[in-house]
Amino acid sequence: MTDQSTSEIVTPVCELFPDQSVLTESLLAKKCLPCEGGIPRLEPAEIAAHLLLVPGWQVSSDSKMISRSWRARNFVSAMEQLNALAELAEAEQHHPDLHLTSYRHIRVDLWTHAIDGLSENDFILAAKINQWLQKQSIT
Numbered sequence: 001m002t003d004q005s006t007s008e009i010v011t012p013v014c015e016l017f018p019d020q021s022v023l024t025e026s027l028l029a030k031k032c033l034p035c036e037g038g039i040p041r042l043e044p045a046e047i048a049a050h051l052l053l054v055p056g057w058q059v060s061s062d063s064k065m066i067s068r069s070w071r072a073r074n075f076v077s078a079m080e081q082l083n084a085l086a087e088l089a090e091a092e093q094h095h096p097d098l099h100l101t102s103y104r105h106i107r108v109d110l111w112t113h114a115i116d117g118l119s120e121n122d123f124i125l126a127a128k129i130n131q132w133l134q135k136q137s138i139t
């Protein structure tokens with residue numbers, strides 16, 4: 001498909017990502033890799049592509065973090081969810097910042113400390129958190 005105005009070849013996103021669920025499954029099949037630095041941060045274009053695979057997550061204005069928020073039923077339920085997320089993170093050896101405010105509002109922030117930015121680890125864990133949220137019928 002050619003864009004008349006610029007005569008550049010414009011590839012529709014749907015062609016770039018034939019089936020997002022397939023690509024999300026590929027994230028779910030991965031394990032977070034140990035990260036002590038030394039790898040490049042994801043670039044904005046890569047972040048934008050990965051965000052398509054983790055609905056519900058937003059990127060920070062400095063492109064260094066992704067976040068997702070939701071409201072739990074009550075305080076005890078919120079704490080149970082945070083503890084379940086902690087187990088998920090520990091299993092991946094990749095750890096989010098967890099926030100609980102106004103007794104039941106949860107926000108999960110994901111970033112890779114070792115590179116002070118985003119890596120694929122963040123999107124692997126985000127995909128696994130989304131899968132967990134779906135299984136719990138939380139969002």
Ligand SMILES: C[C@H](O)[C@H](O)[C@H]1CNC2=NC(N)=NC(=O)C2=N1
Pocket residue numbers: 033034035036093094095096110111112113114115
């Ligand atoms: C060796 C192990 O992979 C690293 O210490 C992990 C631990 N958990 C981590 N979590 C996050 N969010 N970022 C890191 O850089 C990180 N490093």
